[in-house]
Amino acid sequence: MEELGLFLPEILLPREGIDLTKWAVIACDQYTSERDYWEKVKEFVGHSPSTLHMIFPECYLEEGNPGQRIKRIHSVMRQYLKEGILSPQPPGLILVDRKTRYSSRNGLLVAVDLEQYSYEKTTGGDAGAPLIRATEETILNRLPLRIKLRESALLDLPHLLLLINDPDERVIEPVARARERLPKLYDFDLMMESGRLTGYRVDDPRLLAGIAGGLKELAARAEKDGDRLLLIVGDGNHSLAAAKAV
Known part of the structure; x- marks a missing residue:
């Protein structure tokens, strides 16, 4: 997948015993005009x-x-790493299943090559158009x-x-479809009635090869149509742009 700008990510998950409902929060750019929401989250989480x-x-x-x-954020990151709050995971992807009262959506947690991404407006006809673009x-x-926050950050919490x-x-x-035979990493209710989140480790070579093959087919089809576009950033573009700038 590397030639397509995707890699197996280095993933840290909360160690066993951490309350995952308090651990997981919504993206930082949500409810920007509703401070009351974030104050309720703060009260619910407390010092956990x-x-x-x-x-x-x-x-x-x-x-x-x-x-x-920002200094407090960096301090917490150092504290969590020092205290072993986070546990390194073996190489692989994560199949994510997000359930809400309305639907269930699946996705794959991957790492992105920032050299294959651009937040500038380009089209498929542009020479050297990137594989990953903003919407x-x-x-x-x-x-x-965002750049200042990332510059000394020991951890990355993407919401892309x-x-x-x-x-x-x-x-x-x-x-x-193969989830029943995959190791389950987490399965918990999200706070504030936001649904449920389940994650499965994906390290089976056959599944990984199938993912890579499917992506290569999509890339080849896009190039045949005159556009190298493979992935578009549906949410979190500013976080990705800040990451590229650091």
């Missing part, structure tokens, strides 16, 4: 280990001294704070959604 303590919810951007909040205009003045056009369901669906 949580990603809440390692992100910068954008509803607080207008507060004074953002540098102090929204990047607001450059939103990047400096990368979308593929796979009408034949060659990439994700075969893995989802």
Whole structure:
């Protein structure tokens, strides 16, 4: 998959015994005008280990001294690593199943080659058009704070959604159908009535080969149509742009 800009990620998960409902929070750029939501999350989490303590919810951007909040975030990251809150996982992908009251959606957790990504507006006809592109205009003045947060961060908590056009369901669906024989990594209710999240380790060579083969087929089809586009950033483009800038 490397030639397509995708890799097996280095994944850390909370160790056994951590309350995962308190650990997992929504992306930092959600509920930006509803501080009350984040205050309820803060009250629910308390002092428990949580990603809440390692992100910068954008509803607080207008507060004074953002540098102090960033220092606290970096301090928590160091603390969690020192105390063994996070456990390294073997090489592989994760099949993610997100259930809500309305539907269930599957995805694969992968690592992205930032050299294959651009947040600038390009089209398939452009020479050297990247395989991974944004679907929204990047607001450059939103990047400096995100860059500052990442510069000394020991951990990355991405909230990206990368979308593929796979009408034949060659990439994700075969893995989802095999979930019953995959090791289950987590299965828990999300806070604030946000549904349920289940993750399965994907390290079976046959499944990984099938994923790679399906992606290569999509890339070849796109190139034949005159556009090298393979993945579009459906959410989290500014986080990805900040990561590339660091």
